[in-house]
Amino acid sequence: MKHTLAVLVENRPGVLTHISGLISRRAFNIESIAASLTEESDTTRITIDVEADDELELEQVVNQLSKLINVIKIINLTAVDSIHRELAMIKVKANPHTRSDIVDIVDIFRAKIVDVNRQTMVIELTGEPSKIDALCEVLIDYGIIEIVRTGKIALSRGPVPAKDM
Amino acid sequence: MKIIGAQAVIESLKNEGVEVVFGYPGGKVLTLYDELYQADFHHILTRHEQGAAHAADGYARATGKVGVCIATSGPGATNLVTGIATAYMDSVPLVAIAGQVEVPLIGRDSFQESDIRGITTPITKHNYLVKKIEELPTVIKEAFYIASTGRPGPVVIEIAKDLFGEVFDYQYPEAITLRGYEPVFAGNEEAISKVVEELKQAKRPLVFVGGGVHIADAAEEIREFLKLTGFPVISTLMGLGAVPGNFEQNLGMAGMHGTYAANMATTECDLLLGIGVRFNDRVTGLLEKFAPAAKVIHCDIDPAEINKNVRADLRVVGDLRWTLAQLCKMVKELEQTELTERVTDWNKTVQNWKTEKPLTYEQRPRQIMPQAVVEKVSQITQGDAIVVTDVGQHQMWVAQYYNFTHKRSLLTSGGLGTMGYGLPAAIGAQIGLPDKTVVLFSGDGGMMMNCQELATAAELNLPIKMFVINNMVLGMVAQWQRMFYGERYSHSSIKGKTDFVKLAEAMGVTGFRATKPEEIDEVIAKAFNTPGPVLVDIWVAEDENVLPMVPGGATLDQMVLEG
Numbered sequence: 001m002k003h004t005l006a007v008l009v010e011n012r013p014g015v016l017t018h019i020s021g022l023i024s025r026r027a028f029n030i031e032s033i034a035a036s037l038t039e040e041s042d043t044t045r046i047t048i049d050v051e052a053d054d055e056l057e058l059e060q061v062v063n064q065l066s067k068l069i070n071v072i073k074i075i076n077l078t079a080v081d082s083i084h085r086e087l088a089m090i091k092v093k094a095n096p097h098t099r100s101d102i103v104d105i106v107d108i109f110r111a112k113i114v115d116v117n118r119q120t121m122v123i124e125l126t127g128e129p130s131k132i133d134a135l136c137e138v139l140i141d142y143g144i145i146e147i148v149r150t151g152k153i154a155l156s157r158g159p160v161p162a163k164d165m
Numbered sequence: 166m167k168i169i170g171a172q173a174v175i176e177s178l179k180n181e182g183v184e185v186v187f188g189y190p191g192g193k194v195l196t197l198y199d200e201l202y203q204a205d206f207h208h209i210l211t212r213h214e215q216g217a218a219h220a221a222d223g224y225a226r227a228t229g230k231v232g233v234c235i236a237t238s239g240p241g242a243t244n245l246v247t248g249i250a251t252a253y254m255d256s257v258p259l260v261a262i263a264g265q266v267e268v269p270l271i272g273r274d275s276f277q278e279s280d281i282r283g284i285t286t287p288i289t290k291h292n293y294l295v296k297k298i299e300e301l302p303t304v305i306k307e308a309f310y311i312a313s314t315g316r317p318g319p320v321v322i323e324i325a326k327d328l329f330g331e332v333f334d335y336q337y338p339e340a341i342t343l344r345g346y347e348p349v350f351a352g353n354e355e356a357i358s359k360v361v362e363e364l365k366q367a368k369r370p371l372v373f374v375g376g377g378v379h380i381a382d383a384a385e386e387i388r389e390f391l392k393l394t395g396f397p398v399i400s401t402l403m404g405l406g407a408v409p410g411n412f413e414q415n416l417g418m419a420g421m422h423g424t425y426a427a428n429m430a431t432t433e434c435d436l437l438l439g440i441g442v443r444f445n446d447r448v449t450g451l452l453e454k455f456a457p458a459a460k461v462i463h464c465d466i467d468p469a470e471i472n473k474n475v476r477a478d479l480r481v482v483g484d485l486r487w488t489l490a491q492l493c494k495m496v497k498e499l500e501q502t503e504l505t506e507r508v509t510d511w512n513k514t515v516q517n518w519k520t521e522k523p524l525t526y527e528q529r530p531r532q533i534m535p536q537a538v539v540e541k542v543s544q545i546t547q548g549d550a551i552v553v554t555d556v557g558q559h560q561m562w563v564a565q566y567y568n569f570t571h572k573r574s575l576l577t578s579g580g581l582g583t584m585g586y587g588l589p590a591a592i593g594a595q596i597g598l599p600d601k602t603v604v605l606f607s608g609d610g611g612m613m614m615n616c617q618e619l620a621t622a623a624e625l626n627l628p629i630k631m632f633v634i635n636n637m638v639l640g641m642v643a644q645w646q647r648m649f650y651g652e653r654y655s656h657s658s659i660k661g662k663t664d665f666v667k668l669a670e671a672m673g674v675t676g677f678r679a680t681k682p683e684e685i686d687e688v689i690a691k692a693f694n695t696p697g698p699v700l701v702d703i704w705v706a707e708d709e710n711v712l713p714m715v716p717g718g719a720t721l722d723q724m725v726l727e728g
């Protein structure tokens with residue numbers, strides 16, 4: 001099963017190396033990782049999507065990450081009501097014949113067109129990763145030139161921040 | 166106080182109570198070495214940086230204090246790596262200070278630049294690269310705090326060369342805040358009462374002690390707990406000495422080269438109380454079939470150890486000194502005989518295993534048996550020595566045949582199994598405990614891996630008694646080749662022309678040799694009666710196996726008992 005972890009870390013040099021190093025040497029199955037600034041200047045928040053077969057495997061990931069000196073707190077957002085989002089930009093081939101079809105698709109997905117020229121379009125979509133997968137799937141027929149995705153970020157619903165959970 | 170970075174390092178070391186450092190100079194630490202000289206700080210010059218790291222490790226294991234080593238950037242620091250990894254695997258508190266190229270030169274493949282922080286990330290508890298002088302005191306304070314608290318471990322501090330000469334306003338911080346690091350001491354009392362409930366239910370309980378007991382300094386507590394409960398006890402390699410070897414309830418070491426009684430008890434017990442153990446593959450045999458009938462209780466300070474290898478039915482996370490004291494307290498509240506009486510049958514069974522198949526070896530008329538050497542040294546030292554080993558067959562024979570009676574009396578590379586560890590670690594131990602007898606057992610292979618440190622021992626006139634168990638082979642490798650590779654001895658013979666007595670003498674160490682069984686008593690006695698460092702080259706049978714042995718992938722009760 002997939003779990004989304006919010007990892008709060010001290011914003012110090014080398015902290016990302018420590019995290020990525022640990023993930024690879026313990027052979028944890030990480031599907032996505034996204035780091036960003038937070039409401040506190042000395043804290044970085046890393047959202048990690050991890051695949052774990054069972055509770056024990058997940059517990060190992062959490063315990064090992066917690067052992068890193070600069071890791072302040074880890075919250076499993078899969079276990080609480082939370083919102084999961086990813087941002088993608090997709091550059092797709094678009095000529096005068098296909099353009100309106102693509103616009104239709106973009107509308108259906110509530111995506112946005114952020115760049116158009118004679119040969120291509122860039123589409124921006126924010127949503128659950130599965131929604132982005134679905135859009136990419138449909139666009140394959142038109143010829144995808146390149147895709148970039150931020151990796152998933154997640155936030156709990158309700159008033160309590162991860163640091164106080 | 167306005168001082169330069171190098172002075173700040175020394176002031177900080179003094180603030181941390183550091184009495185001695187082990188190191189080797191070089192370009193990027195010249196300013197630091199100049200200050201060591203001027204401050205007349207106690208520094209031990211090893212002959213290789215690996216030696217410095219292992220010596221600091223041996224010092225730390227023997228004394229319980231933080232070991233400190235210093236090396237220059239690049240090759241100096243990479244030479245520390247094996248020593249740091251060794252300390253990491255055995256949770257040894259170590260602070261390694263390495264020079265780094267000047268700040269403006271970092272990242273340009275400058276002369277003697279290597280990314281030590283990157284290299285040591287997977288083998289340290291934490292590491293730092295200091296590029297701003299103001300951060301130096303805090304970093305050093307943090308490093309010592311992290312290395313020595315919770316589950317100890319090595320911390321690396323890389324310091325850019327220009328910082329050593331930079332003047333700044335030095336102040337050693339009184340307190341530090343690490344938001345992500347709160348080592349636990351006291352655990353959950355409720356968990357302890359649950360443990361006691363399990364102890365009351367168990368018909369075939371077994372206590373299993375590991376190196377964590379030494380690290381937590383909880384040998385007295387574990388001994389008391391065993392007396393109160395009457396339960397039998399087994400040990401890992403790292404746990405030896407926590408319970409005296411000749412204590413009746415002690416079944417000895419478990420695992421690949423464990424005793425028959427210890428491995429049988431593990432297989433048959435219905436409750437296994439693991440205390441400061443990691444359930445490493447060398448001790449569990451086939452993991453799925455480990456302690457198949459047992460409920461497992463795991464007590465450790467590191468929550469990440471629980472359920473890492475063996476699934477625990479109950480856990481107690483906390484400092485073992487707290488855990489064991491708490492356990493003893495609750496057990497004392499029980500009816501005096503409540504626990505001891507339940508286990509009388511079980512104790513008879515385990516004692517039978519012990520007497521039925523004790524550790525044995527066959528004497529040979531014309532060859533010295535390595536086990537006999539260990540037994541003899543054990544007898545002479547009365548268990549009152551710090552015993553250091555290298556890695557291989559001799560290490561296992563020491564574990565099996567030396568009667569350890571004191572806590573922290575065996576220093577050995579258990580987790581990483583580092584050949585070359587023994588001699589420098591013995592040097593560190595002797596520096597830390599000058600009045601103790603320090604004994605080293607090494608193989609003829611491992612002795613060569615850091616034999617340059619004989620010069621260090623000689624220079625300092627350290628009275629280490631070194632026994633080279635010379636079988637002219639890489640014994641442990643040869644044993645596997647004999648047992649599992651059709652006796653194809655690929656590159657395991659080291660019948661060179663090395664003369665260990667001459668080697669010792671060339672370095673300034675007294676050398677003796679024994680080649681016949683009738684010589685060993687005398688030569689061992691002579692070694693202990695000769696002042697200063699002594700190396701005894703003991704020619705032993707070449708084809709002896711360490712037995713019992715649980716072959717890789719087998720269960721603990723599938724021991725090979727005889728060769």
Ligand SMILES: Cc1ncc(C[n+]2csc(CCOP(=O)(O)OP(=O)(O)O)c2C)c(N)n1
Nearest residue numbers: 557558559582584608609610611639640641
């Ligand atoms: C640095 C290092 N290299 C290789 C090994 C693999 N190894 C384990 S035991 C052993 C043989 C050791 O031979 P020796 O030092 O003569 O000791 P003996 O086994 O004969 O007692 C070897 C090569 C190791 N543990 N460490």
